[in-house]
Amino acid sequence: MALLDFLAAIFAAALAGMGVGGGGLFVIYLTLVRGAEQLAAQGINLCFFLALCVPSLAVHFAKRKIRLPIALLFGLSGVFGTFLGAYLLSLATPVLLRKAFGWLLLASGALALFKKKK
Amino acid sequence: MRIKTAKPFLAIAFLLLCGFAAGTVNGLFGTGGGIIAVFALANVPFFKNLLSPKEIFATTLCAAFIMSLSSVFIYARAGGADFSAAIPHLPPALAGGYVGALLLDKVKTGALKKIFALLVLYAGAMLIWR
Numbered sequence: 001m002a003l004l005d006f007l008a009a010i011f012a013a014a015l016a017g018m019g020v021g022g023g024g025l026f027v028i029y030l031t032l033v034r035g036a037e038q039l040a041a042q043g044i045n046l047c048f049f050l051a052l053c054v055p056s057l058a059v060h061f062a063k064r065k066i067r068l069p070i071a072l073l074f075g076l077s078g079v080f081g082t083f084l085g086a087y088l089l090s091l092a093t094p095v096l097l098r099k100a101f102g103w104l105l106l107a108s109g110a111l112a113l114f115k116k117k118k
Numbered sequence: 119m120r121i122k123t124a125k126p127f128l129a130i131a132f133l134l135l136c137g138f139a140a141g142t143v144n145g146l147f148g149t150g151g152g153i154i155a156v157f158a159l160a161n162v163p164f165f166k167n168l169l170s171p172k173e174i175f176a177t178t179l180c181a182a183f184i185m186s187l188s189s190v191f192i193y194a195r196a197g198g199a200d201f202s203a204a205i206p207h208l209p210p211a212l213a214g215g216y217v218g219a220l221l222l223d224k225v226k227t228g229a230l231k232k233i234f235a236l237l238v239l240y241a242g243a244m245l246i247w248r
Contacts, residue, residue: 002206009210010217017218019175020230023149023182026207028241042148043199044207046190049149051208052215053183057176059219065176067169070133074155074177075184077134078141082185085145086192092146098245101147105242108153112235 008033013052023049024105031098038098039089129164137181144185145192152182172222 012026026048030041060066092100136158144151155178159165169177193199 005206006210009207010214013211013214014218014221015214015230015234017215018222018225018227018230019179020227020234023152023186024238025234027147027149028238032241032244040200040203043193043201044204046148046186046193046199047201047204048207048211049186050183050190051211052218053179053186055212055216056219057180057183059216060176060179060222063176063223065173066180067173067177068180070159070165070169071177071180071184073130074133074137074140074158075181077137078144078151078155078181078185079188081138081141081143081151082145082188082192084138085142085147086189086196088142088146090196097147098248102242102245102247104143104147104150105238105245107242108150109235109238109242111153111157112231113239 005034009048013048016049016052017056023052024108027101028105038094038101126164129162132162133158133165140181141185141188144182145189148186148189148193151185152178155181175222 008029009026012023012029015025016023023045027038027041027045030036030044031038036044057066089097136154140151140154140158143154156174159169159174159178160171165174190201194201
């Protein structure tokens with residue numbers, strides 16, 4: 001299982017670094033393959049995502065692909081949102097949280113599948 | 119949906135609103151803020167004309183990093199999540215994140231995105247109806 005974990009993590013991180021799947025893929029692996037509780041998987045995934053972002057962002061910074069004012073504007077307004085999200089999380093039962101995450105995946109999967117190629 | 123404005127003020131207000139929504143999703147699910155961020159930057163002409171698709175991705179990754187930092191602090195304070203379980207996954211995350219960022223310019227991800235969209239749809243259905 002340790003090897004499978006390692007392969008899943010490196011694969012999900014590489015894809016996220018390329019803009020495929022984002023951090024959500026690892027949550028899917030942890031919940032559906034490893035049987036983790038949704039909340040536990042979310043906590044692990046947050047740390048996982050922060051770790052993969054460090055080298056990824058360093059490369060993007062070096063290539064001058066990040067527009068820092070926009071990223072800061074977006075990220076800092078998002079910080080306020082995380083408080084609302086965490087409050088909603090405190091109200092949700094584990095089953096409701098899992099189902100809501102399922103709906104988020106359905107919506108984002110459908111968006112990605114039917115997005116017109118530009 | 120396409121926001122038909124090239125006015126900086128309206129575009130920034132819309133961006134702030136989408137940032138708040140992305141943060142809410144990030145705080146609730148520990149992921150998922152990025153898709154809202156990409157949607158916002160790719161659909162507001164003011165920003166769309168300013169950024170290439172790869173810049174949109176890199177910029178939203180940076181924004182999602184800021185939101186996720188906030189979420190980790192909130193989760194840690196609430197005490198609901200066990201972060202020590204994440205430690206074994208950090209080395210492959212560092213290596214994978216680095217390789218992925220290097221490959222961004224070299225690999226065409228269109229087909230890969232469609233395959234993973236199918237996987238995500240399947241996973242979503244499993245989580246809902248399990």
